[in-house]
Amino acid sequence: MKIGICNDHAGYGYKVKLLALLGSKGYETVDFGTDSEVSVDYPDYAHKLAAAVESGAVDAGIALCGTGNGMAITLNKHQGIRAGLAWNSEIGRLVKAHNKANVLVLPARFISYQMATRIVGTWLSTPFEGGRHERRISKIPCKQ
Numbered sequence: 793m794k795i796g797i798c799n800d801h802a803g804y805g806y807k808v809k810l811l812a813l814l815g816s817k818g819y820e821t822v823d824f825g826t827d828s829e830v831s832v833d834y835p836d837y838a839h840k841l842a843a844a845v846e847s848g849a850v851d852a853g854i855a856l857c858g859t860g861n862g863m864a865i866t867l868n869k870h871q872g873i874r875a876g877l878a879w880n881s882e883i884g885r886l887v888k889a890h891n892k893a894n895v896l897v898l899p900a901r902f903i904s905y906q907m908a909t910r911i912v913g914t915w916l917s918t919p920f921e922g923g924r925h926e927r928r929i930s931k932i933p934c935k936q
């Protein structure tokens with residue numbers, strides 16, 4: 793499984809550690825930046841990750857910024873993206889089981905790194921439940 797990851801300056805530290813962790817567990821990763829703690833604009837990175845998930849260049853994504861909201865708001869502008877913000881393991885489970893989130897968003901300034909690893913592990917190992925949730929997610933894209 794190939795996982796794309798993006799972050800702004802607030803998410804950089806956790807991103808570096810998550811890349812190493814995912815690699816040690818056998819995941820292939822693609823890093824869309826940013827590559828330091830120098831202040832940047834989160835949409836510049838969120839759009840790159842979203843495009844890669846939508847095109848199938850990566851199977852899923854992880855995005856980190858301070859609150860997670862800037863990344864989530866930007867990612868969810870893309871019709872093929874279901875980006876879910878998670879701040880504990882149960883939300884990480886539900887965002888996959890019920891919402892089939894193809895991008896997990898983490899609020900790096902509001903959770904510990906240990907919590908971030910728990911959320912990522914839960915999100916990756918949880919299957920989508922389908923059923924009524926399939927019907928619901930099929931209604932998410934805007935039809936104009």
Ligand code: RB5
Binds near residue numbers: 803861863
């Ligand atoms: C950066 O200071 C912060 O605004 C950003 O990481 C994020 O929280 C935005 O939603």
